[in-house]
Amino acid sequence: MGDTSAPSQGPKIHTEVKDSDLVFRRRRQIVDAAVHLFISKGFHKTTTREIAKAAGFSIGTLYEYVNSKEDVLYLVCQAIHSEMEQRLKQRLRHGINGARDLEAAISVYFTVCDQMSDHILLIYQETKSLPAESRRFVLEHELRITGVFKDLLARGVADFSLRPLHPPEITLVAHNIMVVGHMWGFRRWALAPSFSLEQYIQLQSDYLLGELT
Amino acid sequence: MGDTSAPSQGPKIHTEVKDSDLVFRRRRQIVDAAVHLFISKGFHKTTTREIAKAAGFSIGTLYEYVNSKEDVLYLVCQAIHSEMEQRLKQRLRHGINGARDLEAAISVYFTVCDQMSDHILLIYQETKSLPAESRRFVLEHELRITGVFKDLLARGVADFSLRPLHPPEITLVAHNIMVVGHMWGFRRWALAPSFSLEQYIQLQSDYLLGELT
DNA sequence: ATTATCTATAGATCTATAGATAATGC
């Protein structure tokens, strides 16, 4: 997780430390350490001691910046979604027609999914381990990303580069795009023997968009 | 998990008990108990004591039938896949043309996904907690189910009810069907406000098959 | 003085097993 942009809103996590810039930096250390540990060992098999050690400070210090191990998981999930959203939005373009922009966005998104497949898998696996409130917020973040595709679809419909679609259809297609992107992550073991990422993007784009024109 | 059919093959789990029919019955008790606990609390937060108690015997007895908690998870994953495979295959029909049979199979499969969505989610979440060897076997079982759709697609191509498809395309579409079925399970919170299961099946079938004729 | 960090540990589990007991069939 390079740069963790400001976590929009969501449940605030209590800290004993006053210096908010220090809190920000230390939490980034915590997230960077925990992401890798959670990906390789899973949330439950990672100990708070390991997280503290990998972050470069002691277990006592860790607990000055979070109240519980679940807080660390929440920070990690937030950071992953923020990173995905940022990488995606950064490379969106607003060209002449919605259909083309959508196709380009799918390509960008699938590339991000490829790069972050371990992180996506982690969210699938561990969202359930979050306390109810933070889980809700993580799922909302997922919907916010889905909203990017909804918007592009709506724009394509509006400028007639896509055929007319009812709102529920737009929802469905947006979710399909999301899940087919994730699928490259969690089924790569089955898909990679047959496809390169580029081929996967090409073929899935054709299937996803073929019905929409 | 009603009836757990014979677990085809895969890593055998050691037991101290000689009576193989008893082993079969006790393991079914273990699976039935563990499935529900794992679904509601997750694998790691469920204790072996709870599993034993819910199964109706003591912790000592549990360990006569498995060697480890991971063995229980393996039994559970196996049982879920067997059940899915069985429910799906049971209702497959072999009609006049492949395209129709495929459409019917998708409908059956999505209905099974609806009924077993908690179980599917469990597999997504906990496969990673399995030891390497049993994980491999669980993933193979997943491929075996995907193979059902590959076969139907190949048959549709052969009898010209579907357009010609390269083998990699058949693989891709089969995986898409699988994942779009699962998606109803793990995204129902986002989809159910817009669709009933029947509408979901109808629309997704159209999208999945529209490109294939 | 205040803030941040560390060390040491309380307190609470949890898995897996050893050894005792009950049930079954010769």
Added chain:
DNA sequence: ATTATCTATAGATCTATAGATAATGC
């Protein structure tokens, strides 16, 4: 005698915190 089951617990953790120490700025 053999097989299945149970009780009791060894042994190993792990989270979270209390209280001590070091660093910073008045």
